[in-house]
Amino acid sequence: MIAAGIAQREYELNLIILEGLSDRELSDMGLTRSQIQGGLKDAARDRARLQRERLGI
Numbered sequence: 217m218i219a220a221g222i223a224q225r226e227y228e229l230n231l232i233i234l235e236g237l238s239d240r241e242l243s244d245m246g247l248t249r250s251q252i253q254g255g256l257k258d259a260a261r262d263r264a265r266l267q268r269e270r271l272g273i
Contacts, residue, residue, distance in 0.1 A: 219267075223260055223263075223264070226260075227256055227257075230256055231252065231253065231256060234247075234252045234256070235249075235252060
């Protein structure tokens with residue numbers, strides 16, 4: 217469960233960073249403000265899947 221706690225903290229920190237960017241900065245990265253949370257959740261899900269595959273779980 218330590219990994220889950222680390223992943224949650226990483227999500228929270230990334231959310232803080234992205235929410236602190238201006239709309240222009242987000243646009244430069246091809247993002248809109250409404251995509252931030254969903255994008256982070258998708259990335260976390262993909263990362264967890266890849267880790268499970270590497271571990272053969």
